[in-house]
Amino acid sequence: MRLYGVTGWKNSGKTTLMERLVAEFSGRGLSVSTVKHAHHATEIDHEGRDSFRHRQAGAREVIVASPVRWALMHELRGAAEPPLAALLARLSPVDLVLVEGYKREAHPKIEVHRQATGRPPLAPQMRGIRALASDAPPPGLALPVFALDDIAGIAGFILAEVGL
Known part of the structure; x- marks a missing residue:
C-alpha cells in the first residue's frame, strides 16, 4: 500500500483537504483508506448502546456489524497508543492510504497552511513534508506550493510522489 499524509496546525483545513482528496482519488477509480490521528479521547460509540455496554463491562475489542x-473498537486499557505502522497493518489492501495527522512520522506529507492560524509553516522543521497547500505561501520556502482549492493539482502531485 502506498501512503501519503496531510498535516498542519489545528484548524488549518486538514480534514477538508482529506475529504476532497478522497473524493478526487475515488473519482479516478482508486481505492482509498484513511487514518485520522486525534490528540484526545475520541469516542465513536454512545452511552447506552449495546457496544458501549460491552466496552464498559471490560471487553478489549468490540465489533459492531x-x-x-462493520467497525472494530479496540480499548487500550492503559496500554500505549500503537504506532502508525501497527495501525496500517490492520487495514485491508488499497491503492492509497491517506493519513491525517501524525506530523512527526517520516512518511511523505503535504502541509495545509492558512495564514489565519497565525502560525508559521511546519515545513522548515518537520521531516517528510514535501509540499504546501496554502492561502498565503510564505516567501523563500523551497517546496512546491499549491492553492488550497487546487485539488486536481495536489492529487496529481501525490500520485506522482507515490508512483501511481
Whole structure:
C-alpha cells in the first residue's frame, strides 16, 4: 500500500483537504483508506448502546456489524497508543492510504497552511513534508506550493510522489 499524509496546525483545513482528496482519488477509480490521528479521547460509540455496554463491562475489542458496515473498537486499557505502522497493518489492501495527522512520522506529507492560524509553516522543521497547500505561501520556502482549492493539482502531485 502506498501512503501519503496531510498535516498542519489545528484548524488549518486538514480534514477538508482529506475529504476532497478522497473524493478526487475515488473519482479516478482508486481505492482509498484513511487514518485520522486525534490528540484526545475520541469516542465513536454512545452511552447506552449495546457496544458501549460491552466496552464498559471490560471487553478489549468490540465489533459492531450490520448489512451496511462493520467497525472494530479496540480499548487500550492503559496500554500505549500503537504506532502508525501497527495501525496500517490492520487495514485491508488499497491503492492509497491517506493519513491525517501524525506530523512527526517520516512518511511523505503535504502541509495545509492558512495564514489565519497565525502560525508559521511546519515545513522548515518537520521531516517528510514535501509540499504546501496554502492561502498565503510564505516567501523563500523551497517546496512546491499549491492553492488550497487546487485539488486536481495536489492529487496529481501525490500520485506522482507515490508512483501511481
